[in-house]
Amino acid sequence: MSVAIGTEARSPDRRASTRRRSASLIILLLIAVLAVTAIVALTLGAAGIPLSRLPAALGLTGESTAMTARDQLVLWSIRVPRIAAAAMVGGLLAAAGAIMQGLFRNPLADPALVGVSSGGALAAASTIVFTDSRFGETLRFLQTELLPLAAFAGSLATTAILYGISSRSGRTSIAIFLLAGVAITAIANAGIGLLVFVADDRQLRDITFWMLGSMSGVTWTKAAVLAPVLLIGLVACTFIARGLDLLVLGEADAFHGGVDVERLKRISIVMVSAMTGVAVSIGGVIGFVGIVVPHLLRLVIGPAHRLLLPASVLSGAILMVGADTLARTIVAPAEMPIGILTAAVGAPVFLFILLRQRGLASL
Amino acid sequence: MSIVIEARSLSKRAGRATLLDNVGLTVAAGEMVAVIGPNGAGKSTLLRLLSGDLRPNTGKVRLRQRDIANFSPRELAAHRAMLSQHISVSFPFTVEEIVQMGAGERGAHETGVLVDAALEEVGLAHFRERQLPTLSGGEQQRAHFARVLVQLACGEAEHGPGLLLLDEPTSSLDLRHQIDLVEAARRRAAGGTAVIAILHDLNLAIRFADRLVVLAGGKLTADGPRADIVTRETIRDIFEIDAMVHQADDGVPYVLPQSMRAIETGI
Numbered sequence: 001m002s003v004a005i006g007t008e009a010r011s012p013d014r015r016a017s018t019r020r021r022s023a024s025l026i027i028l029l030l031i032a033v034l035a036v037t038a039i040v041a042l043t044l045g046a047a048g049i050p051l052s053r054l055p056a057a058l059g060l061t062g063e064s065t066a067m068t069a070r071d072q073l074v075l076w077s078i079r080v081p082r083i084a085a086a087a088m089v090g091g092l093l094a095a096a097g098a099i100m101q102g103l104f105r106n107p108l109a110d111p112a113l114v115g116v117s118s119g120g121a122l123a124a125a126s127t128i129v130f131t132d133s134r135f136g137e138t139l140r141f142l143q144t145e146l147l148p149l150a151a152f153a154g155s156l157a158t159t160a161i162l163y164g165i166s167s168r169s170g171r172t173s174i175a176i177f178l179l180a181g182v183a184i185t186a187i188a189n190a191g192i193g194l195l196v197f198v199a200d201d202r203q204l205r206d207i208t209f210w211m212l213g214s215m216s217g218v219t220w221t222k223a224a225v226l227a228p229v230l231l232i233g234l235v236a237c238t239f240i241a242r243g244l245d246l247l248v249l250g251e252a253d254a255f256h257g258g259v260d261v262e263r264l265k266r267i268s269i270v271m272v273s274a275m276t277g278v279a280v281s282i283g284g285v286i287g288f289v290g291i292v293v294p295h296l297l298r299l300v301i302g303p304a305h306r307l308l309l310p311a312s313v314l315s316g317a318i319l320m321v322g323a324d325t326l327a328r329t330i331v332a333p334a335e336m337p338i339g340i341l342t343a344a345v346g347a348p349v350f351l352f353i354l355l356r357q358r359g360l361a362s363l
Numbered sequence: 364m365s366i367v368i369e370a371r372s373l374s375k376r377a378g379r380a381t382l383l384d385n386v387g388l389t390v391a392a393g394e395m396v397a398v399i400g401p402n403g404a405g406k407s408t409l410l411r412l413l414s415g416d417l418r419p420n421t422g423k424v425r426l427r428q429r430d431i432a433n434f435s436p437r438e439l440a441a442h443r444a445m446l447s448q449h450i451s452v453s454f455p456f457t458v459e460e461i462v463q464m465g466a467g468e469r470g471a472h473e474t475g476v477l478v479d480a481a482l483e484e485v486g487l488a489h490f491r492e493r494q495l496p497t498l499s500g501g502e503q504q505r506a507h508f509a510r511v512l513v514q515l516a517c518g519e520a521e522h523g524p525g526l527l528l529l530d531e532p533t534s535s536l537d538l539r540h541q542i543d544l545v546e547a548a549r550r551r552a553a554g555g556t557a558v559i560a561i562l563h564d565l566n567l568a569i570r571f572a573d574r575l576v577v578l579a580g581g582k583l584t585a586d587g588p589r590a591d592i593v594t595r596e597t598i599r600d601i602f603e604i605d606a607m608v609h610q611a612d613d614g615v616p617y618v619l620p621q622s623m624r625a626i627e628t629g630i
Contacts, residue, residue, distance in 0.1 A: 105454075107453065242468065250450060250451075253445075256414060258514075260436045298455060304460060
């Protein structure tokens, strides 16, 4: 072997460095696209801020006129936190989807599929109805604060129940996890249906709007919740990337390849529920980001998680900032729920991919 | 010869069924052992116990004189490599990426040579950029074998020759690639690796293994050199078929199965 290293080392070396270069190129490209999307998003909205006024409004120049003051108020108290939150929600949802797909070795797996999103939605809807009822009256003034916490807790609880059902003596069965998820989604949806049934008109509007997803009303405080989860998520991604790669071989063969499969599954499950829970708590139920983004990325950059996971975060962010900008401009001054947009764009793309794959699979 | 793996009175139950019953097996460095036996004999269970993937209900497995339960998954991977049956990959990894997975945390620039050599050895160098799911079953099997060879080589660089476990590695291969694979395993054995392979093709097992281990109904019924095991009587006991046992020109026996009727009618 030592002889071979001397004579043949150059070609694999060159291949490896080309791959690394193209990987960092892709990340840089995605960052650039995200920056452009964010700048465009800053200028658009109910109160338009043209590109020429943007530097002043962001405080990059010393100018200060009445117009600048108005622009600054709109930007810093409404638009910037909202765009930041949209980017982080998109990144979290896409990464959660990618991790879950790796965990289930199934490109169609999604936090929404196993009821993690539905669990959060049920908890949020319950909070809306409860705080409006006679029993929850005392907590009504806290409704805005309670809603995200409840959604977060709901997602975590769902995942904990799922994990409890599907793991026995330290081992997790993916098949049971999936099937239990289907059952839990049904239970959660039944609960939401019941709440919709008993809710009055105003609550119904709240629940519906939240179920359809929206980034409106995001403040700095709300956006700040997302940042640490995303940061921890990104760090954790570098640790689980290789394990998720090997997991495509199956649990037994990932273990044969040196992966501590049980630990990998535990970390992945906690990550998925935290990322989904916190994203759902801010943006409501926004579907298809977690399925479509990683799926499209795999077609372009391949399935290796070391690149797929950070690229999913960036692409999910781009998609969500774009979708949110559309949501708040196409029917301005009203707002379109963002979940409608992501479903309207995401579902056809998803079907298109399925149709193409069906052609391949029958070969 | 140093003992690489040693299993003592292994039993494995699943519910009320006994998959393995009091099986003992010791394999030394450089030995190539073929495990034979009918379907459901417990061959795959034995291999998974030896790999540390399953834990026995009773008995112990010692890898290099150390209880296999005390190895971390990563340590185990450096001492033994295993090729399973029926691996299906649902994401479009390329052949090269799959083979590279055998190298663990090591980077591509460090192990590229090993990957190249393994791809060359299984005859898939021209398919390195192809996506694994687009290859035929036999080609995929060879790609996974290359991955396992890379893992074995990486482990060998750290700890010396280790243990190679193969679960029906030739099941979906054509004749030429069956021979290629078994010869590749033989070369590892010649280099000091202990090889244990489940083989369904008796003649392949006879020709390439130093030693045959027979499992039937979860029990180890025979363990020894091929001359002791390959007789008309033992073949009948193990597989319940009548077979002719002849000798090839070089003195190695071969088995020619006859029909079941011979036994039933007592001819």
